Amino acid sequence: MKTRQLRQQVERILDDYPQRTVSVILQGDPAGLQEAIARAAREALQLRAVTQAADLLPPPAPERRLLAERPREARGESGPLAEVRRAGTAALQPMQEAAFLNNSRLARRSDERGRPRPLPLAGAAVMEMDRDDLAQLPTALPGALAVFPNRRIAVPPRLKAKQLPPEVARRSTHTWGLESCGALAAWGGFDARGQGVRVAVLDTGVEAEHPDLRGKVARFAEFDAKGRLVKEGVDQAWDADGHGTHVCGTVAGGNASGRWIGMAPEARLLVAKVLGRNGGTDEQILKGLEWAVANGADVVNLSLGGLSFEPGVLDTYTAAIVSARAAGVPVVAAIGNDGAQTTGSPGNDFFALAVGATDVHGRVAAFSGGRTQVVESSDAIELADLPLVYAKPDLSAPGVHIYSCMGKGKWEHLNGTSMATPHVAGAIALLLSRTGATRKGAALLELGGIERSEALVQLVLGSVRDLGENGQDHRYGYGGLDALAAYGNAVGLGYLPRP
Structure with a gap:
């Protein structure tokens, strides 16, 4: 076979x-x-019956502890x-x-x-x-x-925003995405700002001395087309395009421009430059993912990918994403900018947390990808579990008129699922924030391995605002990101302590 x-x-x-x-x-x-893939096939069948996102929330933390088959271990x-x-x-x-x-x-x-x-x-x-x-x-x-x-893999296009809608322009102290996702409320209500969290960004690099990112880049590494480490160290950091700097700003940027731009402004960044001016290779990206997990990333952001019309389980990134999640590190990936009935790889991988883009009115962007994937044959899946049917993206987030930092100390509004993805990675950073209240005794921070990554994904997906069709569809996913609701559900289910 x-x-x-x-x-x-x-x-x-x-x-x-x-x-x-x-x-x-x-x-x-x-x-x-193959055990993980077989389990995914069974889960996909169950997910098709889910009619509301709240059904995706994890079991209460005490139950998860009782269900654990082995002691939780610290990553390392x-x-x-x-x-x-x-x-x-x-x-x-x-x-x-x-x-x-x-x-x-x-x-x-x-x-x-x-x-x-x-x-x-x-x-x-x-x-x-x-x-x-x-x-x-x-x-x-x-x-x-x-x-x-x-x-x-080509560098994602920088889709520059043209005339700003009044609803975007009037927010002069913060971006509309931070407000829409509930990040500002999570800061105020729970003091969750990404403290102690490491977010890995695999992209075109970063301008580490940008006023909004200065002191926030913990590690930097550059890989060539054959996956070889050619530069390492924050003092070696640079950005070939500006795309990576924009993404980093949406994850952890401050308010140097007078406007808050980052979901988790106290998080630290692990930046792997895996794309140059002419793009990169799958090997570069996989090497960057390996480096990120080995260097203690809590979540990985992939605002990149290549157009793909054919689903695969097993596919190019499946094993690496499964391994990252087994190590406790969820992988968040853009679904692509080629519109309806298209997807990008690795965003279309079953195990990636795939993100589509919405505008300030909550409407899905015309460029945002998404489709229902049908895997009719696979040596990694039992015949009884085929066909495997699943929809992508998993959720949507602000990706139109997103204001963030660019090269040469500037800022710019850009559009793209690349801009939506770091909102989700930043929301996960908020859940993992080591605040004064959560440094000890927080079940979510004590979880290790697959239990940790699954709990994070379940909290994010189970807390979305339902948009589009009831349940999951291939335009909005299960709905729009709500970081405040995710944090609140984590508290209510016992994963995080009450403030």
């Missing part, structure tokens, strides 16, 4: 990429991956992250030892282009393969779970 799927994937890559040498991602089989080398790394390394081993890969034409050239480049978080490896070698892959390497093209 796996051989047949591999053959189909190889044939598609050979059809789509006519060049002699093709860069591919070879996916191994990390422990727990002895906790879930170490387990994820061990599983990924084990999945890589068969590929690293495969004589077929080591004897390929490119490998015999004795330079690094012929050796698989490991992606331990995903249990995958990347290498450039000759077309003839790639054609032999299904029979020569049957232990591989899947093979994907290492695509080029």
Whole structure:
């Protein structure tokens, strides 16, 4: 069965990429991956019956503790992250030892282009393969779970806002998104401002000395097209486009312009530059995700992606996102800017928390992507659980006329699902804020691994304001982000203490 799927994937890559040498991602089989996918297939069937978002809220914290099969562990080398790394390394081993890969034409050239480049978080490896070698892959390497093209990913377009609606322009002390999402109320009601939280932003980089971001970038790393770390350190930070700086501002920016712009202004940023002026590769993004999780990210923001019309479970980012969530780190991703009936990868991955864009009136933006995904065949899913049907995005957030910082110490209004996504990542940072009241005894902060990431996703989705059709639809998701309601539900369910 796996051989047949591999053959189909190889044939598609050979059809789509006519060049002699093709860069591919070879996916191994990390422990727990197929179990997670099988569980997701069963959950997707249950979710289709959900008629109101509140049904998605997690069980009360005491019940979650009783249901836990093992003690909660702090993230770190002895906790879930170490387990994820061990599983990924084990999945890589068969590929690293495969004589077929080591004897390929490119490998015999004795330079690094012929050796698989490991992606331990995903249990995958990347290498450039000759077309003839790639054609032999299904029979020569049957232990591989899947093979994907290492695509080029374009820099998300900077969709500049034109004339501002009066409802946007009149908010001179804060952005309309902070008010609409309830962030301002969460600051005042719960003193939740992202204290002690690390938000990873994988993008075009960051202008760390921007007045609204100065002192907020905790770490910076730059990766090249082959996933190699080429720069590291906040003093090396730069932005190739301005897009990443704008996203960082919506996560954690202050009010240097006289207007509050960031959802969690006391959060710290881990910025991985994975896109240059000409874009980047899937490998770069996966390396950035790996770096973010290893460096203690609490949530990852992916305001990027490539247009994709075909759902996949397993897909290019599935294993990495599953592993990140197993380590307690939810991955928030933009659904894309190509309009209705389109999605972008990785936002369309079942395990990503995908975000669409709305305007100041609560209407979905025309450019915002979304569609119902139908997976009719997959070697990773039991036949009885097929077809797997799920809708994306999962929720929507402010993404039109979003004011945030840009390069050269400036500010600008931009449109895009890229602008909506950091509102959601910032809302998760608010839930994880280590305030005076929550530093000790907060169940949400004590949770580890998959329990932690699932609770965060459930609190965010279960607290949305229903927009569009009743329940989930492929334009608004389950509804519009409400950070204040999410925090209130976390308190009511015992995940956070009462103020």
